[in-house]
Amino acid sequence: MRAFVRAVLEEWGDAEVVEAASGFEALRVLPREAFDVAIVDVNMPDINGLELVSFMRKSAAHAKTPVLMISTEAAHTDRERGLALGANGYLSKPFTAEALREKVGEILPGRREG
Amino acid sequence: MTGDEGSGMREEFLAEAQEIVEALSRDLLIVDQAQKEGRVDPQQVNEIFRSVHTLKGIAGMFGHSAIGALAHGLEDLLDDLRLERIALTPEVLDVLFEGVEHFQRLLQVDDGAEAGIDFDAFAKRIGQVLGAQGGGRSGDPLAMLDLDDSVLSVLTEYEEHRLRSNVESGVGIYRVRLRLPLLSIDSSLEDLKARVKPVGEIITYLPSMEGGDAEHIELVVLVASTESLRALGEAIAFEDASIEPVARRGATPVPPRAPTMTHPENLAAPPRVPVETRHEMATPVPPAGQNVSFDQLSVRSVAKTVRVDIEKLDHLMNVVGELAIIRSAVVRLSEGLRNTAGLRELAIDLHRINRGFERNLLELQNGILDVRMVPLGQIFEKLARIVRQVAREHGKEVRLVVAGKETEVDKLIVEELSDPLMHIIRNAIDHGIESPKVRELAEKPPVGTLALNAYQKGKHVVIEVEDDGAGMNPQTLRETAVRRGLLTPEAAAELTREEAYNLIFAPGFSTKSSITEISGRGVGMDVVKTNIARLGGVIDVQSEVGTGTKFTITLPVTLAMINALLVRVADREFAVPITAVQEAIVFEKRAIRRVEGREVLTLRGATLPICRLDELFGLGRPQEPDRQFIVVSEVGARRMGFVVDELHGQQDIVIKSLGPSLQKVRGFAGATDLGDQRVALVIDVPALVEELASGNELGRITAGGYS
Numbered sequence: 131m132r133a134f135v136r137a138v139l140e141e142w143g144d145a146e147v148v149e150a151a152s153g154f155e156a157l158r159v160l161p162r163e164a165f166d167v168a169i170v171d172v173n174m175p176d177i178n179g180l181e182l183v184s185f186m187r188k189s190a191a192h193a194k195t196p197v198l199m200i201s202t203e204a205a206h207t208d209r210e211r212g213l214a215l216g217a218n219g220y221l222s223k224p225f226t227a228e229a230l231r232e233k234v235g236e237i238l239p240g241r242r243e244g
Numbered sequence: 245m246t247g248d249e250g251s252g253m254r255e256e257f258l259a260e261a262q263e264i265v266e267a268l269s270r271d272l273l274i275v276d277q278a279q280k281e282g283r284v285d286p287q288q289v290n291e292i293f294r295s296v297h298t299l300k301g302i303a304g305m306f307g308h309s310a311i312g313a314l315a316h317g318l319e320d321l322l323d324d325l326r327l328e329r330i331a332l333t334p335e336v337l338d339v340l341f342e343g344v345e346h347f348q349r350l351l352q353v354d355d356g357a358e359a360g361i362d363f364d365a366f367a368k369r370i371g372q373v374l375g376a377q378g379g380g381r382s383g384d385p386l387a388m389l390d391l392d393d394s395v396l397s398v399l400t401e402y403e404e405h406r407l408r409s410n411v412e413s414g415v416g417i418y419r420v421r422l423r424l425p426l427l428s429i430d431s432s433l434e435d436l437k438a439r440v441k442p443v444g445e446i447i448t449y450l451p452s453m454e455g456g457d458a459e460h461i462e463l464v465v466l467v468a469s470t471e472s473l474r475a476l477g478e479a480i481a482f483e484d485a486s487i488e489p490v491a492r493r494g495a496t497p498v499p500p501r502a503p504t505m506t507h508p509e510n511l512a513a514p515p516r517v518p519v520e521t522r523h524e525m526a527t528p529v530p531p532a533g534q535n536v537s538f539d540q541l542s543v544r545s546v547a548k549t550v551r552v553d554i555e556k557l558d559h560l561m562n563v564v565g566e567l568a569i570i571r572s573a574v575v576r577l578s579e580g581l582r583n584t585a586g587l588r589e590l591a592i593d594l595h596r597i598n599r600g601f602e603r604n605l606l607e608l609q610n611g612i613l614d615v616r617m618v619p620l621g622q623i624f625e626k627l628a629r630i631v632r633q634v635a636r637e638h639g640k641e642v643r644l645v646v647a648g649k650e651t652e653v654d655k656l657i658v659e660e661l662s663d664p665l666m667h668i669i670r671n672a673i674d675h676g677i678e679s680p681k682v683r684e685l686a687e688k689p690p691v692g693t694l695a696l697n698a699y700q701k702g703k704h705v706v707i708e709v710e711d712d713g714a715g716m717n718p719q720t721l722r723e724t725a726v727r728r729g730l731l732t733p734e735a736a737a738e739l740t741r742e743e744a745y746n747l748i749f750a751p752g753f754s755t756k757s758s759i760t761e762i763s764g765r766g767v768g769m770d771v772v773k774t775n776i777a778r779l780g781g782v783i784d785v786q787s788e789v790g791t792g793t794k795f796t797i798t799l800p801v802t803l804a805m806i807n808a809l810l811v812r813v814a815d816r817e818f819a820v821p822i823t824a825v826q827e828a829i830v831f832e833k834r835a836i837r838r839v840e841g842r843e844v845l846t847l848r849g850a851t852l853p854i855c856r857l858d859e860l861f862g863l864g865r866p867q868e869p870d871r872q873f874i875v876v877s878e879v880g881a882r883r884m885g886f887v888v889d890e891l892h893g894q895q896d897i898v899i900k901s902l903g904p905s906l907q908k909v910r911g912f913a914g915a916t917d918l919g920d921q922r923v924a925l926v927i928d929v930p931a932l933v934e935e936l937a938s939g940n941e942l943g944r945i946t947a948g949g950y951s
Binding site: 131133134152153154155157158161172173176177178179180181182183184185202205207208211214215223224225226227 | 256294297298300301302303304305306312319394397398399400401402403404426427429430433448449450451461
């Protein structure tokens, strides 16, 4: 899953991708670096993706970092909550490389699409 | 993505999917057992949901639509299950187990059509299970909790459900506040989880902005627990932790409804006494030195395993074989030098270095063999599913008892072992274990027991499959053999008890008059025996009427290196795997008779067909040797004696494939390098015995094919 996202982004936009296996790992990574975009799965093993988005929005460094949430189409509540918390986009699993590129293109400011 | 990347990713997908499906299967078996005992852990159900969910995700990404569709269907079912909209019944479990079987099959072939899965029928089954159970929800108890919307708004659907469900059941909710170093957060949380598990359930972790800095983070953990604040504080006992109960607004809690799943931790504990106000901060001090090494632990927690293609290991093993040959060349050289004037010192040095080389080589070889080993637990899990399925199909109740699943066997053997074991187990449940009624009449417990026991015994691994069923009656077996035309009544009457039991391994033998769906898949126990013989193993059976039957399979630990009997025929050496050798006897020409154009020998009252390897392989020699030997082999129920000129003793050998151009040459399992520039062909005893006994002429295998 992460490998897929990484492969798609690296191939597409020469992106430098930092992976985090869990919400806590993300918490560890976030304060150290700035990101152009964060892709967050709602269902992570420990802290969930909604909490991570909420945390990012409250932190000075990542209040404005574009966030793309990922979850299943079945979980409507998760989607609504994610967007309400400040996620910029939402993608339901499973998705294609193209859909991912499109979504990331949408929420990435100042980036040409495709 | 280029094609190459695509195929690499596909492999990665298959490997990952396989791991997920295996985990799924394990969790399902645990839940199945828990369901029988009436105490299912909701976390475990959620784990299963997560596995299927992940599987669906990755299947979608790698374009495996069949797996994706299957996972999608199951995901809905599991979602209802984890949210307790439906109850976990044996029927639901049936569907889930069936799903796992489908996944397994889909991972083996490439698409759904090849796997022969009727997706529509399966979807219908899921629909039926869902339809059979309605669901409904009432009132929202969450409103009673003194929790901000900021907390509620970051809960996922599942977390919210768990919170609600706990509140409804009257379980207390606590806020645990922790300050943890970011660097070691993983190990700290594992520690926290382990401490909370016996006393409650973690609902969610909320990172908080307050109190954190570059190296630390403050967390609020929501915990549901029936324990008192003090007891929870003592259980958690984290440095700097503070615990407070989440107060309830209003007065009377909703009466707890009958939960469809039970928390193990809820069973014994009395209902919680509601805590009204904030108590003092419980800040127990952990024993000195307890959390010193968090930093080291977290650094080490990265995965330490790699996946290796077994062919790469074969290659390494071949290199070891080459090294062994080089070593013996060096030995010869040093021996030569020893007799050369003035070089004796050098020869002694060389000899000493060589001994060190030999030791390390042996270690390398053992190391590679060790890497090939996998625990038998891998197939035991698969078998547990079979047991469950077959028992349910036959209306029998079977308890599977497994011992020694950590016993390790060569990966290739494990792969080949699952079919024979599956067959034995199907047979044991189908023919061996009686229905609950019959068992009660026989004053046995209604639930039958099937025991799988594995252990290592020297260079062999023993697997026992034992049931406490009806057992086999030797007399019935004799009669069946006569009826099937396998034996004359006289011959049958002469069979000892053990020989009678061994009749079940004879081709064309089946103890039941009607072939049932389960055991009758066109294969009999003879195939089981042959398959095990191919792995260099043997199978034995013991039985007692009314008490049960026990199959004992003895296998070599590895196929990469086997012990072989070296023999000479004419001017060539051959290796016979020792597992195929029963005994070697001196060949007496006078004892040979001809029956139907074949040479046979009477050995201790039984007829032994003879095969002259020199004739078979077309090896001429100037004159018949005065003395020859017979190597007696047994494969399945068939025995055969191979005539050889000399016995050269036993040796551990590495079998090498003959290569693609000689693939069609039958009768050889491969070749082996004996060192000293000697090469021997390894005789494929099961193939030879089978083909010769079934009357096939192998054609003469001429020596021209190899040299």
